[in-house]
Amino acid sequence: MADTLPVIETWGLVRRFGEVTAVNGLTLEVRRGEVFGFLGHNGAGKTTTVRLLNGVLSASDGKVRVLGLDPALEGPALRRRTGVLTENPSLDERLSARENLEIYAALYDVPVAETRRRVADLMGQFDLGERAGDKAGSYSKGMKQRLALARALLHAPELIFLDEPTAGLDPVAARDVRELIMHLSREEGRTVFLCTHNLVEAQRLCDRVAVLDSGRLIAIGTPAELGQKVGQRRTVEVEASRETVQQALSLLRAMPGLAEVQTGDHGSVISFSGVPHEGIPRVVAALVEAGVRLYRVTPQEPSLEDIYFALYEEANGGRQPAGGGTR
Amino acid sequence: MNWRAMRAVIRKDLTVVLRSKAVILPIILLPLIMQVILPAVFGAAAYFLPEDSEEVDDLGPLLDAFPEALRAEIESLEPNQLFFMLMTVYTFAPMYLIVPLMTSSVIAADSFVGERERKTLEALLYTPLTDMELIVAKLLTGWIPALVVAVVSFLLYMLVVNAVGWPLIGRLFFPNWTWIVLVFWVAPAVSMLGLGLTVVFSSRVQTFQEAYQLGSMGVLPIVALMLGQIAGLFFLSVVLSLLVGLLLWVVDAILLWFSVQTFQRSELLARM
Ligand SMILES: Nc1ncnc2c1ncn2[C@@H]1O[C@H](COP(=O)(O)OP(=O)(O)OP(=O)(O)O)[C@@H](O)[C@H]1O
Ligand SMILES: [Mg+2]
Numbered sequence: 313m314a315d316t317l318p319v320i321e322t323w324g325l326v327r328r329f330g331e332v333t334a335v336n337g338l339t340l341e342v343r344r345g346e347v348f349g350f351l352g353h354n355g356a357g358k359t360t361t362v363r364l365l366n367g368v369l370s371a372s373d374g375k376v377r378v379l380g381l382d383p384a385l386e387g388p389a390l391r392r393r394t395g396v397l398t399e400n401p402s403l404d405e406r407l408s409a410r411e412n413l414e415i416y417a418a419l420y421d422v423p424v425a426e427t428r429r430r431v432a433d434l435m436g437q438f439d440l441g442e443r444a445g446d447k448a449g450s451y452s453k454g455m456k457q458r459l460a461l462a463r464a465l466l467h468a469p470e471l472i473f474l475d476e477p478t479a480g481l482d483p484v485a486a487r488d489v490r491e492l493i494m495h496l497s498r499e500e501g502r503t504v505f506l507c508t509h510n511l512v513e514a515q516r517l518c519d520r521v522a523v524l525d526s527g528r529l530i531a532i533g534t535p536a537e538l539g540q541k542v543g544q545r546r547t548v549e550v551e552a553s554r555e556t557v558q559q560a561l562s563l564l565r566a567m568p569g570l571a572e573v574q575t576g577d578h579g580s581v582i583s584f585s586g587v588p589h590e591g592i593p594r595v596v597a598a599l600v601e602a603g604v605r606l607y608r609v610t611p612q613e614p615s616l617e618d619i620y621f622a623l624y625e626e627a628n629g630g631r632q633p634a635g636g637g638t639r
Numbered sequence: 640m641n642w643r644a645m646r647a648v649i650r651k652d653l654t655v656v657l658r659s660k661a662v663i664l665p666i667i668l669l670p671l672i673m674q675v676i677l678p679a680v681f682g683a684a685a686y687f688l689p690e691d692s693e694e695v696d697d698l699g700p701l702l703d704a705f706p707e708a709l710r711a712e713i714e715s716l717e718p719n720q721l722f723f724m725l726m727t728v729y730t731f732a733p734m735y736l737i738v739p740l741m742t743s744s745v746i747a748a749d750s751f752v753g754e755r756e757r758k759t760l761e762a763l764l765y766t767p768l769t770d771m772e773l774i775v776a777k778l779l780t781g782w783i784p785a786l787v788v789a790v791v792s793f794l795l796y797m798l799v800v801n802a803v804g805w806p807l808i809g810r811l812f813f814p815n816w817t818w819i820v821l822v823f824w825v826a827p828a829v830s831m832l833g834l835g836l837t838v839v840f841s842s843r844v845q846t847f848q849e850a851y852q853l854g855s856m857g858v859l860p861i862v863a864l865m866l867g868q869i870a871g872l873f874f875l876s877v878v879l880s881l882l883v884g885l886l887l888w889v890v891d892a893i894l895l896w897f898s899v900q901t902f903q904r905s906e907l908l909a910r911m
Binding site: 329363366367368369370387388389391392394396398400402403404405406407411415416418419420421460463 | 641643644646647648650651654655658659757758759760761762763764765766767768769904905908909
């Protein structure tokens with residue numbers, strides 16, 4: 313029965329810092345075993361939310377239950393069961409990697425008899441075994457991140473918060489971390505709360521995603537559900553024979569409602585948007601009737617990136633996120 | 640109280656502290672200067688002191704404050720014997736307190752403010768430790784080494800003073816009861832004062848250096864004690880030392896109460 317209860321529940325959660333409202337009326341639910349993406353650009357309130365959910369920062373307003381506990385009142389009991397990878401690795405650089413882990417094992421009450429093995433296992437698993445005795449300060453950024461991740465997993469927490477775990481990592485290291493997240497969720501059944509502004513990452517890893525903007529939740533759902541919300545923006549690709557492609561292009565450009573009609577790299581592929589899913593057959597029929605020879609019609613699933621920008625524009629009256637266009 | 644976790648915090652902070660030159664240098668140098676070099680200099684000075692020198696006259700006010708019982712003993716001494724004994728046993732006594740004070744405040748500065756500077760505090764706040772366990776562990780981190788340093792430098796001082804004084808005085812004359820009270824009653828209180836001040840200021844400053852400097856303000860009552868004695872306002876008797884210790888413990892209790900009240904992880908992070 314307990315397993316079906318949400319792992320995290322918040323109701324109208326608010327946190328203010330003076331004039332700034334970092335988290336503004338957040339209401340959400342995270343289910344057991346899922347990878348929950350918490351998406352938002354810089355300053356959206358992701359880190360603040362993680363702090364509130366672990367009871368290391370107190371809420372200005374609203375209600376929170378995490379693992380059935382109130383973080384503000386039962387913080388120590390809660391934090392025994394959560395593991396947090398903070399935004400900054402927060403390692404003691406003057407201590408060796410092994411010392412860093414051993415000390416946290418004691419802080420998290422890992423049984424003394426198990427500590428040595430657990431530390432060695434994790435260092436092996438994260439490919440740090442050979443340099444376990446080196447000062448953490450001498451580690452590269454990627455190694456520090458892995459060490460911090462190992463530290464967050466020492467006590468086998470059932471709920472894991474990862475605050476931008478792949479930020480600043482090279483592609484190989486980032487892939488390793490993503491595989492680890494999949495492993496934690498799929499094989500070990502842990503719940504992962506993943507803060508990120510990397511849309512591709514969220515799309516690949518997350519069962520459900522919440523999109524945060526200036527502390528407010530602007531959407532929540534599976535990547536596919538969010539896609540439907542912005543269905544009008546989904547693009548459709550059609551491939552026509554070389555001889556009829558120009559004809560297809562002019563027909564499509566003349567159709568009402570269609571937008572962004574353009575030819576792709578190979579000249580025989582055209583993409584367009586502005587047609588809801590149900591409208592696609594009508595467009596295809598019109599092309600075929602006019603004698604266009606179609607080989608392929610592919611409605612593209614909108615990427616989380618499309619969704620993100622669409623939602624953002626919606627929430628901000630058509631404005632693009634500042635600097636967001638580069639993503 | 641989760642003592643295993645608290646021991647881990649203490650072990651962590653002490654290991655980090657002992658690997659920092661900015662912390663370890665004052666902890667080693669200060670006792671060396673105060674407990675070894677200075678008494679040796681006094682000894683040499685006393686040795687070469689001319690019979691009717693002004694230095695001994697300067698000690699007049701100090702002698703006036705002496706109780707009758709001691710005065711008799713002191714009047715039987717040669718001027719250079721008197722000079723050496725007064726300097727090492729009485730004048731110098733308050734200065735000795737600077738050692739534990741500095742030790743506790745430099746370590747507290749590192750473990751409270753230095754930790755925030757190094758950005759290692761956040762991970763610690765995410766552990767199951769309660770706010771109370773965290774602050775008690777951090778206070779012990781500064782207090783225990785200060786006690787060790789206090790006792791070790793006292794033993795060192797005892798050795799040096801008796802050795803340097805031997806040719807002059809011809810018997811083991813150190814320590815007296817006042818010193819025993821200083822080492823085991825006043826020094827722990829002074830260490831706590833350094834801690835309390837540093838912790839109270841730590842929330843208002845950004846860097847280790849600032850915290851250390853503010854925490855060392857505890858040196859002011861010590862200087863007052865020293866000057867007061869030289870000026871002959873009082874004599875640091877056993878009873879007075881007990882009272883000074885008591886007063887410091889009361890101040891400590893207030894500072895600690897205040898520190899514990901303000902040491903809340905939610906406040907620490909909000910300020911970060
Ligand atoms: N301790 C604090 N004091 C004052 N303002 C704060 C504090 N912590 C966060 N804020 C403000 O709250 C807002 C949200 O910050 P937060 O760090 O939660 O964002 P974020 O989504 O984690 O951003 P990023 O992607 O840059 O890490 C920001 O405007 C930030 O300036
Ligand atoms: Mg953040």
